[in-house]
Amino acid sequence: MRPAHALLRSMGMNALILGGFALASVALVAATWFATRDTIAAARRAALEASLNALVPAARYDNHPAEDVLRLAPPGAPPLTVYRARKGGAPVAVLATVTAPDGYSGPIQLLVGVWADGRLAGVRVLAHKETPGLGDAIEVERSPWIHGFDGRSLDDPPRARWKVRKDGGDFDQFTGATITPRAVVKAVQGFLDYYAGHREALFAPATETRP
Incomplete structure (x- = not known):
């Protein structure tokens, strides 16, 4: 021992x-x-x-949107990060990280671009956990469905038709997967509503009061 x-x-x-x-x-x-x-x-x-x-193609702006940023916490909604594109100091577009909280398998993270006149520059999916082969058709690499938002606005289609076709709206749903596109349509319309009510504040210099 x-x-x-x-x-x-x-x-x-x-x-x-x-x-x-x-x-x-x-x-x-x-x-x-x-x-x-x-x-x-x-x-x-x-x-x-x-x-x-x-x-929003780089040729459309002359500032640095990745540095011209607002971080917002709208009441009753998930936080937003908003990137502003400008040319000669004039508003061109905003691009916002938007959350669709009611996806089939959890929140869906979106990037929503809106031109200064309120038309959609487009939508892209940043992250999601939707079912492969069904809900993942929201990805631009999987299907052209997401391009259905290009150029749309709160007046096109009319507000009452900002829904999937199954609910009486203008946007296609996926066979066997209605919840996913329904959540995306709702989130995109929600940001368009927010933009319409806060346009001037969204384009204000970062030192001014945020919405």
């Missing part, structure tokens, strides 16, 4: 070794983060700008 002092010495040595490994691991993770953070940030910015430009 090993003497108690030898056992304690061995345990202390093992603790030091483990502590050294832990410190080395932390240092390695920290060094990796510092070395890659700028690259990651640049990649995220490039992905964001690509998403914005998919709806």
Whole structure:
């Protein structure tokens, strides 16, 4: 049987070794983060700008929408991040991250672009958990359904027809999956309503009062 002092010495040595490994691991993770953070940030910015430009082409504005941002918390609605596109200081479009909370499998994250005159520049799905082969037809890569919003407004179709066809509206639903497109249509109309009531505030300089 090993003497108690030898056992304690061995345990202390093992603790030091483990502590050294832990410190080395932390240092390695920290060094990796510092070395890659700028690259990651640049990649995220490039992905964001690509998403914005998919709806509002870069030739239509001369500012930096990714830097001209409002973060809003409308009463009773999910938070919004709004990117503003301008040309010569004049409003061109807003692009907002909109949540459709009532998707079939959970919230659906959308990017909704609205021209200054209230027409839709377009809609894209940023994230969702809808059923593959059914609800995922909201993705532009899966079907052209999402293009059905292009150029629409609160007057086109009339407000009473901002629904899927099954509910008496103008927008197609998917075979076996009505809940998903219904949620998207409702969320897009909801943002158009918000835009119509807050247009001036949405385009105001960031230093002014937010809606």
